[in-house]
Amino acid sequence: xxxxxxxxxxxxxxxxxxxxxxxxESVLQKISFSVPAGQSLAVVGPNGAGKSTLFKVLxxxxxxxAGTVQIHGKPLGYHMDCIAYVPQREVIDWKFPVTVMxxxxxGRYGKLxxxxxxxxxxxxxxxxxxxxxxxxxxxxxxxxxxxGGQQQRVFLxxxxxxxxxxxIMDEPxxxxxxxxxxxxxNLLEELHQKGVTxxxxxxxxxxxxxxxxxxLLINRKIIAYGKPDxxxxxxxxxxxxxxxxxxxxxxxxxxxxxxxxxxx
Amino acid sequence: xxxxxxxxxxxxxMQRGFLAALLVGVLCSVVGVYIVLRGxxxxxxxxxxxxxPGVAIAYLLGGNLILGAFVAAIAVAIGIGFFxxxxxxxxDTAIGILFSAAFALGVALIxxxxxxxxxxxxxxxxxxxxxxxxxxxxxxxxxxxxxxxVAVNYKQFMVISxxxxxxxxxxxxxxxxxxxxxxxxxxxxxxxIQTVGVGLAAAMLVTPAxxxxxxTRRLPSMMIVSAIIxxxxxxxxxxxxxxxxxxxxxxxxxTATLIFLLAFAFxxxxxxxxxx
Numbered sequence: 001x002x003x004x005x006x007x008x009x010x011x012x013x014x015x016x017x018x019x020x021x022x023x024x025e026s027v028l029q030k031i032s033f034s035v036p037a038g039q040s041l042a043v044v045g046p047n048g049a050g051k052s053t054l055f056k057v058l059x060x061x062x063x064x065x066a067g068t069v070q071i072h073g074k075p076l077g078y079h080m081d082c083i084a085y086v087p088q089r090e091v092i093d094w095k096f097p098v099t100v101m102x103x104x105x106x107g108r109y110g111k112l113x114x115x116x117x118x119x120x121x122x123x124x125x126x127x128x129x130x131x132x133x134x135x136x137x138x139x140x141x142x143x144x145x146x147x148g149g150q151q152q153r154v155f156l157x158x159x160x161x162x163x164x165x166x167x168i169m170d171e172p173x174x175x176x177x178x179x180x181x182x183x184x185x186n187l188l189e190e191l192h193q194k195g196v197t198x199x200x201x202x203x204x205x206x207x208x209x210x211x212x213x214x215x216l217l218i219n220r221k222i223i224a225y226g227k228p229d230x231x232x233x234x235x236x237x238x239x240x241x242x243x244x245x246x247x248x249x250x251x252x253x254x255x256x257x258x259x260x261x262x263x264x
Numbered sequence: 265x266x267x268x269x270x271x272x273x274x275x276x277x278m279q280r281g282f283l284a285a286l287l288v289g290v291l292c293s294v295v296g297v298y299i300v301l302r303g304x305x306x307x308x309x310x311x312x313x314x315x316x317p318g319v320a321i322a323y324l325l326g327g328n329l330i331l332g333a334f335v336a337a338i339a340v341a342i343g344i345g346f347f348x349x350x351x352x353x354x355x356d357t358a359i360g361i362l363f364s365a366a367f368a369l370g371v372a373l374i375x376x377x378x379x380x381x382x383x384x385x386x387x388x389x390x391x392x393x394x395x396x397x398x399x400x401x402x403x404x405x406x407x408x409x410x411x412x413x414v415a416v417n418y419k420q421f422m423v424i425s426x427x428x429x430x431x432x433x434x435x436x437x438x439x440x441x442x443x444x445x446x447x448x449x450x451x452x453x454x455x456x457i458q459t460v461g462v463g464l465a466a467a468m469l470v471t472p473a474x475x476x477x478x479x480t481r482r483l484p485s486m487m488i489v490s491a492i493i494x495x496x497x498x499x500x501x502x503x504x505x506x507x508x509x510x511x512x513x514x515x516x517x518x519t520a521t522l523i524f525l526l527a528f529a530f531x532x533x534x535x536x537x538x539x540x
């Protein structure tokens with residue numbers, strides 16, 4: 001687990017019959033699926049479908065009421081640091097007094113003892129991760145100075161520094177510029193090739209259809225799961241999104257009541 | 265000029281007062297960094313008021329007032345955590361209920377005493393010149409313990425403050441660290457009642473840290489600058505109080521406020537924040 005090449009160890013994720021929600025109300029019901037090692041999975045569904053809830057379950061933020069989640073065949077929590085999670089940018093306090101480097105080095109804290117200071121190796125890995133995201137020159141900047149796209153790259157760099165087996169990202173394509181979308185997607189594909197299992201939620205159905213190996217369509221329960229062309233059938237889309245999806249000339253558009261955040 | 269600076273120190277109670285103010289100024293300002301960054305200012309104020317019943321009971325029993333405050337602060341901190349954990353009620357609601365209840369109980373207890381006016385004013389507004397040798401030692405020990413807690417848990421406190429999701433994923437004992445921070449805050453408030461009193465404790469927690477927030481870009485420098493501002497406010501405030509004969513707690517808090525106003529005017533952060 002401590003070796004540098006643990007990026008090549010990918011993880012199988014098994015979710016079986018889970019139920020989860022808040023304050024007595026169940027958001028997710030009877031969700032079961034398996035992600036084979038090294039797949040790239042897009043999770044799609046209408047607003048309120050439980051995508052974020054599912055992610056909270058996967059990272060251990062929300063306890064499940066029933067069912068099991070297993071990684072490498074072991075229950076959630078058995079592996080200390082094999083999942084990296086990139087949060088939605090809105091949940092972060094961007095005025096917190098830390099530099100870009102500070103944030104990325106935090107990704108290494110899980111590998112350090114309670115009192116241990118980050119080692120040179122940790123700073124090297126952090127800087128390398130920043131360079132991979134094309135923002136090595138921002139290492140010393142305060143996070144308050146960053147644009148939306150740069151903010152996302154910082155958290156991607158942190159996820160890279162964690163050297164995860166599974167990378168989970170909540171809505172990485174929402175509210176960032178096209179170049180960051182592309183950098184994000186390239187990184188996901190690169191990680192995918194290295195065998196890291198990547199799981200991403202998105203509103204962008206075309207992205208899900210063209211650039212991921214698996215798609216999970218949910219609306220509180222599973223509507224469809226499989227290869228993109230198996231999932232994106234008119235019937236499934238009708239069940240999942242109702243009248244919200246328009247398919248025009250092979251391009252799928254979701255008509256949303258709550259549009260994603262404006263670009264910064 | 266030298267005499268101007270040294271003359272207060274000819275009295276031993278002034279020496280103790282200066283030392284106590286200095287310790288409390290530094291301690292409040294360092295702990296205050298977390299209060300400001302985590303948006304816990306309301307909690308700090310609440311805790312300061314909530315220790316009143318502990319002080320009152322200690323007074324009635326003839327015990328040590330600081331010890332009474334200490335017990336009350338911990339009880340209330342844990343009570344707030346208890347009512348708001350699991351999201352049963354929101355934390356600020358729990359704080360609102362518990363701190364007013366405790367304050368009311370404190371006032372009720374004190375009002376049963378006939379000659380309470382002087383002591384009450386000391387508790388409410390501080391009495392830095394009445395600090396005994398025992399109080400000073402207690403303050404010094406607590407300051408060292410709390411600064412050690414901050415040093416030992418520096419990384420962990422930073423993660424739970426900046427990114428609680430990462431903290432959970434790292435399997436940090438998030439609940440324990442949260443309680444530890446509350447206890448730390450409670451202890452800090454207890455020692456601060458000597459210099460600025462229950463009524464003004466929140467100012468010492470928040471004002472120097474907020475000034476440092478405006479002037480710095482990283483957590484370690486924010487802590488150091490905050491501690492320096494807290495120390496300067498305490499010492500300058502005491503001199504002002506000595507020479508123009510005003511309440512010491514007020515003088516300290518007003519000095520800190522003046523520094524904050526300067527920091528606000530010259531902050532490099534302000535222009536950035538308004539632009540984004």
